[in-house]
Amino acid sequence: MTYMKKEKTNLKFFAGIAIFLLIFVVVMVLSVLQKPLAGAGDNAESQKIISLAPNITEMLFVLGVEDSVIGRTDYCDYPPGAKNIESVGSLGIANIEKVLSLNPDLLITPNTPDKEVRKLLANAGIEVLIIQSSNVHGMLEHLLNIGRSVGKAEQAGTVVDGMQAKLDVIAGRYAKIDKAKLPRVFIEISNDPLITVGGRSFMSDVIRCAGGVNVAGEVSEPYPCINPEKVIEWNPDVIIPCYMGDKSNVAQQMSRRIGWGDIAAIRNGRVIVDFPNDLIMRGGPRLIEGIEILSRYLHGNADKEYVNR
Numbered sequence: 001m002t003y004m005k006k007e008k009t010n011l012k013f014f015a016g017i018a019i020f021l022l023i024f025v026v027v028m029v030l031s032v033l034q035k036p037l038a039g040a041g042d043n044a045e046s047q048k049i050i051s052l053a054p055n056i057t058e059m060l061f062v063l064g065v066e067d068s069v070i071g072r073t074d075y076c077d078y079p080p081g082a083k084n085i086e087s088v089g090s091l092g093i094a095n096i097e098k099v100l101s102l103n104p105d106l107l108i109t110p111n112t113p114d115k116e117v118r119k120l121l122a123n124a125g126i127e128v129l130i131i132q133s134s135n136v137h138g139m140l141e142h143l144l145n146i147g148r149s150v151g152k153a154e155q156a157g158t159v160v161d162g163m164q165a166k167l168d169v170i171a172g173r174y175a176k177i178d179k180a181k182l183p184r185v186f187i188e189i190s191n192d193p194l195i196t197v198g199g200r201s202f203m204s205d206v207i208r209c210a211g212g213v214n215v216a217g218e219v220s221e222p223y224p225c226i227n228p229e230k231v232i233e234w235n236p237d238v239i240i241p242c243y244m245g246d247k248s249n250v251a252q253q254m255s256r257r258i259g260w261g262d263i264a265a266i267r268n269g270r271v272i273v274d275f276p277n278d279l280i281m282r283g284g285p286r287l288i289e290g291i292e293i294l295s296r297y298l299h300g301n302a303d304k305e306y307v308n309r
Contacts, residue, residue, distance in 0.1 A: 047150060050099060052092050052109040055284035056131055057082050059143050060108075062159055062285040063152040070102050078278065078286075100124055106149060134222075135205040136291075139283040140164065163288045167209060170295050174211035183298045185212040186236035186265065190243055191253075193225045203242075206280050206287070210294035212238065232259045238298060239265040240272045242281060247273040272297055 050071035051057040057076040060069050066081060071088040088094045088102070092111035099107065100120065107121060108129045121128055129149050133139040140160045147156020174182065185207050189195040197203040198219035207214045215234035216226070241250045251271040255261050265271055275297070279290025 047106055048102070048104045049106045049108065049150065050088060050094070050102065050104045051076060052089070052094055052107070052111070053131070054078065054091075054278075055139075055282040055287075056108045056110070056146070057085075058282065058284035058286065059146050060150070063147055063150060063155050065150050065152060068150070070104060071099065096120060099126075108146065108149075133202055133283045134200065135202060136167070136209050136283075136287065137205075139202075139287060142283075143285070159285065163285070166288045166292065170209065170211070170292055173295065174299060177211070179213070183212050183237040184215050184234070185238045185240065185298065186215050186231055186234060188239065188241045188243070189223060191241075194228055194231075195223055195225055196231075198222050198224050202283055203280060206291060206294070210291045210298055212294070212298045228257060229259065232263060235263055236265050237268075238270045238272065239263070240275055240294075242275075242277045244277075 047065075047068050048070045049060060049065065049068050051060055051069060052073055054073065054076045057069065057072050058078060060066060061079050061082065066079075069082075069085055071094075072082055072085045073089060073091050073094075074087050075091050076082045076085070076087075086102070088098045092109055094107075094109075096117055103124070104126055106127045106129060108131055110131055112130055113121065113128065118128070127149075129145065131142045131146070133142055140163060143160055144153070144156050147153045147159075187197045187203060187207070189197065196216045196219075197207075197214065198221045199214065199217040200220055201222040204214040204217055215231075215236045216224070219226070239254065241247050250273050251266065251269070254263075254271060255266050260266055275293070276290070279286050280294060
């Protein structure tokens with residue numbers, strides 16, 4: 001009888017342990033299932049990010065991780081909230097001591113850092129993401145890359161899909177126009193020396209996406225210095241000055257250049273001086289809006305109210 005009692009007691013003891021272990025396992029499984037997957041959005045909250053280009057800063061803002069951005073360049077002025085972030089240097093060129101003092105997790109730059117800087121960043125455990133876009137499609141890919149790096153892959157995909165859809169709509173408007181009849185565009189980056197955008201430049205692809213033809217597309221250099229007589233030879237239908245400062249008298253100044261008075265764009269009053277440069281010169285989220293406005297200009301349906309909003 002004593003043996004039977006001991007056996008029943010042992011069975012109860014082991015059964016209690018088994019039940020306890022089962023409950024423990026169930027609780028642990030449920031707690032794991034309730035936690036978000038790594039990299040599904042929580043990564044950005046713990047990251048500290050430095051941006052070394054205005055377009056990169058705009059991408060980070062559109063992905064909703066602006067609170068994680070601890071450093072930017074002097075040129076990062078949009079959205080307005082970007083101005084509240086500490087500057088670490090100029091475009092693609094950072095004060096490395098300042099960067100290291102901020103102890104970021106991720107540095108996103110348009111330039112490849114030199115060997116010494118790369119070593120310093122690696123030793124500090126700072127990840128470097130290089131963003132260099134030579135065309136509009138590349139910009140979309142980089143936005144996806146940034147999204148993955150900051151734990152916002154899904155949001156980046158949604159933004160890119162929306163941008164691509166708008167590009168498709170714009171392209172559909174001029175798809176049936178013979179290429180020989182598309183407006184020919186000359187972009188002036190500087191007038192002294194005279195610099196334009198060549199066929200391998202980002203902005204040349206912007207012109208294409210807007211339904212135009214870059215007259216300097218035959219030039220392989222991205223941003224070549226050219227002879228003013230070459231522009232007369234190209235005879236563009238539209239000229240867009242894309243430099244800083246007051247452009248109100250640019251059309252008159254161009255008309256006074258030797259031989260330029262007969263260029264179609266100047267003769268027909270199609271020198272676009274009120275175009276918002278940042279919308280086509282920055283390869284960021286607002287680029288599609290810039291392509292839309294440029295397309296309206298090129299195809300004769302620009303709306304002043306729309307352009308200046």
